[in-house]
Amino acid sequence: MQTILFALLAMICVGAAGIALVPSVLGNDRADKRRKALQGDMRVNRQETAALKDRNQRRKSVQSAIKAQSDALERKQRRVPLKARLFQAGMTIKPAAFVRNSIILGAVAFVILVIVQVQFLFAIPIAVAIAYLAPAWWVKRKKKKYQEKYLDELPNAVEAIVRGVKTGLPLNDSIRVVAKDAKDPVKSEFARILDQQAFGMTMTESVGVLLDRVPLSEVNFFVVVITVQQQAGGNLSEALGNLARVLRNRKKMKQKVKAMSAEANASAYIIGSLPFVVGGLVTLVSPHYLLPFILNPVGHIWAGIAVFMLAMGVFVLNRMIQFDF
Template identity: 65%
Template sequence: MLGPILIALLAMVVVGAIGFALVPSAIGDGRAEQRLKSFQGDIRVNRLEQDASRVRDQRRKDLQQTLKSQTAALNQKKRVSLKAMLFQAGMTIKPAAFIRNSIIFGLAILVLLIVLQVPIFFAPVFALAGGYLLPRIYVNRKRRKYQDKFLDELPNAVEAIVRGVKTGLPLNDSIRVVAKDAKEPVRSEFARVLDQQSVGMSITEAVTVLLDRVPLAEVNFFVVVITVQQQAGGNLSEALGNLAKVLRNRKKMKQKIKAMSSEAKASAGIIGSLPFFVAILVSITSPTYLAPLFTTTIGNIWLGIGVLMLSAGVFVMSKMVKFDY
């Protein structure tokens, strides 16, 4: 008797459950649709996030590739030719004229040494070394000063470009402002970039010419930022703003290293100049004491050995107090 009643109750429960599940959708309940829309929205958000992540990864790869290629090119330019050295020093003299002036300078040193009665087999060696090394030391020193002046003004120029881009100016107009108002040599170099664009170069090719003129890591950073922005897009003002902060931090670090190494440089200068001061003082107090070094064969040999040892010591000390930053 209980069996049919129990079966009837179970049938009623099943029918009620089916009706409860089907009737709300039949009368237009929107909860299922809301769940479907939210699920589709989640899918759309995930796709957007994946696309954004893919774009960021691609831009990062482009930046790394560009930086790698630019750094490789910069490392290859460490051994520069005479023409490039004169160009990077901001000098307009041609290599042929520079070599001619170096030869004339060496001959003048030779004549001066002969007049001072330096031994005949020492005079040509000193004249050759002086005619070859001293002009190049002068060019390298002028090149370094040119680069230091450029680095001192480069953060201000980058910040000026950032302000121009934030106010809505195009990149070329912002560079034109720098070329008009910045200090030398940044003004001339950015004017050169504009001149390169006026003859048909793109902004990417024009800033590469800037790297040829001033082959420094900081300029390489600027070139990479401009190149990547032109190729992959992005927020130029933010990238250049971060670059300006990096340049200022590197400048502070450079000044700190210079201050910390000044004592070692002073010591090296004193030690390197001490033999000359001692020789001058001894010659003043006792003029004939050092004469055998110049009048005898064995004295000339020992004098040459002393000059070689002193040169090696100066070279080692210069390497010890020279830091790359």
């Protein structure tokens, strides 16, 4: 009995040793699979961690680029010197010549006021106001028209760059195509980018010149896309394609707002011109009807009050149709 018991214990010991020393008995393939699966999970986790880190770095670079360009646009939209305003309006006149012409305009206005027998006390401030406000209004008008022409052509230029990048052209060659085939003022502005690069500036720096020339949100979008692509990489054609759609949608929105505000604009013109038209027609029909109003000092006071109220009404109507995008 003891012999059988010892033999049984010996068999158990041998079996346990075999199980411990021969892993294949328990299915070593499954253990290898589990080990490989664990290693694969660790590799996937490392890859996901690296991808997440890369996305975070790209996001930070994009945010820093957007913030930098937004700050630059905000600085450019503040009060700018005369030379920069003439530059942004697309005018080639020098600041000294512009100031000289403004002084000449004020002198001519002063002479005309003196000829029509306006008192010196009133003629001097009126002439100074004309010399300052009229040229400033002209520059602002030229700048607005220049920017409108630029925005009309900018989506076409961006789409041309997208087509060039998709066909395998480098960004510089795509910009060169725009500088050759686009319409002014986009043509000259993109040619300026190439000129800046010829002088040794990087793409990011040369594109930033656009924002100096045309400080608009749409141009800022384009500069941000190019800057981010140059710093962090990415699919440039897709980004510029999205930008082109955004620019066209903004253009459609502006045109829709302009159409909806045309009634208020027409009302401002009618209200502003109606008193003068009525006064001219009354004077034409009955020349002596308004003489007491013109010759009486009390009439002068009421005329000044009427002009002030008329100007306030036109100003309110004008502000009602101004929208920022």
